[in-house]
Amino acid sequence: MKDRGIRKFLAALAGLAVIYFGTTGRAPEEGRGLSGGLVVLALSASLLVWYLTRPGGDAAK
Helix, strand or coil: CHHHHHHHHHHHHHHHHHHHHHHHCCCHHHCCCCCHHHHHHHHHHHHHHHHHCCCCCCCCC
């Protein structure tokens, strides 16, 4: 169960990092809002981290 909490934390952190860096890297004339593409990119990053941090069953054998 502890692994699942860490996985959720890392996945949320990855999504928030994408949103943070995606909104702070814009020019002032573009605005500060979230675009649909940025939300999709953040979800993709979260799912990728969730997939990559899954516990391995066969690696220990």
